[in-house]
Amino acid sequence: MNFDFSDDLKLLREQARKFLSEKSSPKSVRKILEGAAPYDAELWRGVAGMGWLGAAVPETYGGAALGYDGLCVLAEEMGHALAPIPFSSSIYLASEAILIAGTEAQKRTHLPKLVTGERIGTLAFAEGAGNPDAVRVQAHVANGKLSGTKLPVADGEIADFAVVAADGTGKASLYLVDLRDPGVTKTSLKSLDPTRNQAKLVFQDVPAEPLGPAGQGLDLIQALLDRAAVLIAFEQVGGAQACLEMARTYATERYAFGRPIGSFQAIKHKLADVYVATELARSNAYYGAWALSTSAAELPIAAAAARVSATDAFHLAAKENIQTHGGMGFTWEADCHLYYRRAKLLATAIGTAPYWKDRLISELERRNAP
Amino acid sequence: MDFEDTPEEAAFRAEVRAFLDRNAERKSEAKSFHRGRYIPEHNIPETVRAAKQWQAKKADAGFAGITWPRQWGGRGGTPVQQVIYGQEEQNYVVPRGVFEIGLGMCIPVLMVYGTPEHLEGHVRPAMRGEEIWCQLFSEPSAGSDLAGLRTRAVRDGDDWVVNGQKIWTSGAHFSNYGILVTRTDPDVPKHAGLTFFFVDMKSPGIEVRRIKQISGGSNFNEVFFTDVRVPDSQRLGKVGDGWKVSITTLMTERLAVGDAPGPDFDDIFALARTLELDAGPAIRNPAVREKLADWYVKTQGLKYTKFRTMTALSRGETPGPEASITKLVSANKLQDIASYGIDLLGMAGAVMDPEVAPMQAWFQEALLYAPGLRIAGGSDEILRNIIAERVLGLPADIRIDKDVPFSQLKTGKR
Numbered sequence: 171m172n173f174d175f176s177d178d179l180k181l182l183r184e185q186a187r188k189f190l191s192e193k194s195s196p197k198s199v200r201k202i203l204e205g206a207a208p209y210d211a212e213l214w215r216g217v218a219g220m221g222w223l224g225a226a227v228p229e230t231y232g233g234a235a236l237g238y239d240g241l242c243v244l245a246e247e248m249g250h251a252l253a254p255i256p257f258s259s260s261i262y263l264a265s266e267a268i269l270i271a272g273t274e275a276q277k278r279t280h281l282p283k284l285v286t287g288e289r290i291g292t293l294a295f296a297e298g299a300g301n302p303d304a305v306r307v308q309a310h311v312a313n314g315k316l317s318g319t320k321l322p323v324a325d326g327e328i329a330d331f332a333v334v335a336a337d338g339t340g341k342a343s344l345y346l347v348d349l350r351d352p353g354v355t356k357t358s359l360k361s362l363d364p365t366r367n368q369a370k371l372v373f374q375d376v377p378a379e380p381l382g383p384a385g386q387g388l389d390l391i392q393a394l395l396d397r398a399a400v401l402i403a404f405e406q407v408g409g410a411q412a413c414l415e416m417a418r419t420y421a422t423e424r425y426a427f428g429r430p431i432g433s434f435q436a437i438k439h440k441l442a443d444v445y446v447a448t449e450l451a452r453s454n455a456y457y458g459a460w461a462l463s464t465s466a467a468e469l470p471i472a473a474a475a476a477r478v479s480a481t482d483a484f485h486l487a488a489k490e491n492i493q494t495h496g497g498m499g500f501t502w503e504a505d506c507h508l509y510y511r512r513a514k515l516l517a518t519a520i521g522t523a524p525y526w527k528d529r530l531i532s533e534l535e536r537r538n539a540p
Numbered sequence: 541m542d543f544e545d546t547p548e549e550a551a552f553r554a555e556v557r558a559f560l561d562r563n564a565e566r567k568s569e570a571k572s573f574h575r576g577r578y579i580p581e582h583n584i585p586e587t588v589r590a591a592k593q594w595q596a597k598k599a600d601a602g603f604a605g606i607t608w609p610r611q612w613g614g615r616g617g618t619p620v621q622q623v624i625y626g627q628e629e630q631n632y633v634v635p636r637g638v639f640e641i642g643l644g645m646c647i648p649v650l651m652v653y654g655t656p657e658h659l660e661g662h663v664r665p666a667m668r669g670e671e672i673w674c675q676l677f678s679e680p681s682a683g684s685d686l687a688g689l690r691t692r693a694v695r696d697g698d699d700w701v702v703n704g705q706k707i708w709t710s711g712a713h714f715s716n717y718g719i720l721v722t723r724t725d726p727d728v729p730k731h732a733g734l735t736f737f738f739v740d741m742k743s744p745g746i747e748v749r750r751i752k753q754i755s756g757g758s759n760f761n762e763v764f765f766t767d768v769r770v771p772d773s774q775r776l777g778k779v780g781d782g783w784k785v786s787i788t789t790l791m792t793e794r795l796a797v798g799d800a801p802g803p804d805f806d807d808i809f810a811l812a813r814t815l816e817l818d819a820g821p822a823i824r825n826p827a828v829r830e831k832l833a834d835w836y837v838k839t840q841g842l843k844y845t846k847f848r849t850m851t852a853l854s855r856g857e858t859p860g861p862e863a864s865i866t867k868l869v870s871a872n873k874l875q876d877i878a879s880y881g882i883d884l885l886g887m888a889g890a891v892m893d894p895e896v897a898p899m900q901a902w903f904q905e906a907l908l909y910a911p912g913l914r915i916a917g918g919s920d921e922i923l924r925n926i927i928a929e930r931v932l933g934l935p936a937d938i939r940i941d942k943d944v945p946f947s948q949l950k951t952g953k954r
Contacts, residue, residue: 171549171620171854172542173847239541418932433935435921438928445927446869449862450841457844460541479837527833528826534809534836535823 173456175243182236183243189220190251196505199365202254203508208327208358208367214255218287223261227269231281238400238463242455245401249408252512254365256290256325258405258519262398264291267333270397271344271382271390280331280346292329294320294347294371295391301525302395307387309336309373316347316378319370324519326369327358334378335387342387345378362518363511395520399473400458406480406516407455410448413487413509417441417494424496437494444487451476451483471537474530481517481526488513543847545624546854552621556628559601564594564632588672588714591635595669604643605667608651612663619853637759641710642666642673646719649789650738653776658738662717674715676706676739676763677786681951683708683915684922686721686790687730687783688941688949691765693722693737695772700724700737702745702768708916712748712761715741719789720770721782726947733946734782737770744768755908790918799866800874800913802906803899805839808832808877808884811898815884822884831880838873842866861931867913868923875910878903 175183193213202210217223226241227233234240241261248257265284268276268291283289297308298321309318316336323332326349334347349356353376361368382390418441421432431437458476461469488510492499499506517523545553560566598604599613606622608614615621647666650658665671682689691704702722712718718739725733739746745768750758777785809832812823822828845862852859881903882889894900914920928934941949 171545171847171850173851421934429938430935433937435925438934439924441932442924442927445932446865449845449865450838453841453844453848454837463541475837475840478833479841524830527830530833530836531829
């Protein structure tokens with residue numbers, strides 16, 4: 171039984187924790203929260219400089235080839251530090267889409283620049299309200315030109331290119347689209363979590379390059395979302411852990427009724443429940459890391475379980491962190507709301523809990539078909 | 541990451557499987573609901589006889605006392621081997637519910653505090669199933685607050701004379717020995733006035749009465765002590781050190797307590813797939829699917845948490861505190877699953893007749909015994925306190941009973 175990260179990856183985790191606690195401190199996250207910049211470009215360059223953007227990318231394409239378990243370790247730390255950068259969009263979604271569906275030429279063209287952070291990618295799939303299973307793709311490609319509207323697109327304002335799902339042959343297909351084309355109109359949308367950008371993209375006859383086989387767009391997106399679900403689960407576990415640490419510290423330092431509030435069972439039991447949810451989520455995420463890094467057939471089940479468990483844990487941890495802080499937790503100055511916002515943002519990214527729960531049960535039904 | 545055994549672990553697992561295949565029936569999918577029932581009530585002598593026979597077989601094959609020293613007849617093995625044995629044995633139909641407390645708590649505490657004579661006299665017989673042990677801890681007015689116990693032991697020559705009452709003692713009605721914590725000095729603060737013994741359950745003055753539980757079963761007992769003489773040579777630890785010895789015992793208990801036995805995700809999943817509601821199988825209902833998903837991730841979360849613990853053991857490291865969540869999560873989950881399984885049956889959920897109710901009324905039966913699992917072996921509330929204080933490092937509660945002599949503490953009406 172070897173169900174833990176290697177010693178090398180534990181060192182990577184320590185290194186990432188130290189780096190991000192300096193470069194993605196609450197103070198610097200607040201600069202994005204309150205400022206005009208949609209992301210922390212300096213942090214992005216720093217993370218690229220560490221080689222982390224290419225953690226799971228093979229060396230042939232300039233990556234660090236740390237493997238997916240290495241990327242999971244980094245994802246947990248990105249979540250812990252609330253890193254205000256397009257890490258998930260550019261790495262879990264755009265780079266992964268090219269890795270699983272791209273031609274050799276497409277990989278050689280795009281991956282090295284994604285690894286250096288020189289180019290930022292994202293996935294443009296949603297077209298309004300709804301979960302991934304409800305998206306009726308209206309955007310369409312005719313004669314190699316894309317037209318339509320995508321909303322919301324995470325990091326849409328920041329990204330240089332997008333992997334776009336559009337109707338090409340009567341079924342959805344994926345396309346690579348350069349967002350610097352004059353036919354693209356980017357509108358920044360007000361985000362529930364302003365440290366992570368949301369945008370509306372309108373395409374008017376924009377050149378679109380097919381990615382992967384025509385007509386298999388939805389299947390590819392599902393495979394992509396399964397992979398991203400594991401990685402985002404690690405971000406959620408990292409965020410939940412950070413909330414638990416914050417609440418624990420506050421409960422030992424804050425006195426009421428002549429004693430630390432952490433000595434009251436009302437607080438103890440609440441934080442014990444947060445601990446339990448976080449550990450269950452961590453264990454499910456570990457199984458997801460195993461399935462992702464070994465390309466196991468169980469990946470769809472493991473990913474959905476990790477996603478459901480981690481969404482639950484981060485939501486609980488973020489709301490109870492505010493509650494533990496009392497009125498102070500409700501102020502703009504306290505950092506609690508940074509996690510509360512991120513918890514819900516990550517809960518909506520790639521589809522909300524009801525979707526993943528349904529997907530989990532569907533996959534279990536398939537596996538246990540009579 | 542992988543789930544593979546090391547070559548040594550694989551060899552041990554193969555040895556365990558070979559032993560189990562030769563000596564026990566492997567559980568079949570169809571009979572999954574035979575898992576995890578409490579010991580049958582109707583024929584205790586037969587149950588105990590079968591359990592003793594099985595324990596002797598295990599001991600002969602070297603699978604009883606896996607981590608215990610060879611000197612006392614143990615295997616001298618590792619905690620990982622213990623875990624591997626447990627993983628394999630749970631796939632077979634074998635007698636349970638008779639030796640867990642003795643071998644999981646009583647003998648281990650004897651090995652810490654007992655004399656060589658004690659160990660010579662009891663370890664091997666207990667391991668072979670010739671002696672059954674119980675744990676005489678809780679009292680009517682000392683449950684979660686165990687240190688509030690009142691059973692008195694007074695020194696008289698080479699003996700102690702014990703008077704009082706214990707309660708919730710599992711298996712006292714078929715035990716040969718028990719570990720016993722008593723109050724020997726009521727005029728010092730409560731934790732300081734306790735002393736720990738082991739006692740022969742056939743001693744004159746011990747009376748065991750079965751307690752009828754809400755499930756209708758009787759796994760627990762009241763044990764009354766009237767002028768029971770216990771030799772001082774059966775004292776474990778110093779006079780007044782009974783709390784320290786008790787804590788040692790309870791720590792092993794919390795490690796030994798595993799998943800709550802009863803219907804789990806696979807069972808409610810199977811029920812939801814086969815049960816036809818008005819609009820088709822229950823599992824087609826989105827509300828049912830959401831519930832199932834929640835239980836699946838809890839079940840798997842516990843499973844992989846155990847894998848993390850086992851990984852630490854396998855690497856020779858001390859496991860992290862995450863193992864402490866098992867009982868808290870599994871007992872609550874069991875109660876919820878049992879309740880929902882009954883809800884799925886609609887109006888027929890009230891029927892407990894095993895001929896009529898699905899899976900021989902397993903969900904109904906579990907609903908009735910689940911409340912006990914949330915209380916026994918550390919209540920939900922105590923477990924949350926332990927997580928908060930020992931894992932998260934939150935400050936201990938402020939106590940008004942700490943520096944007051946036990947005899948001056950306030951008592952309630954119950």
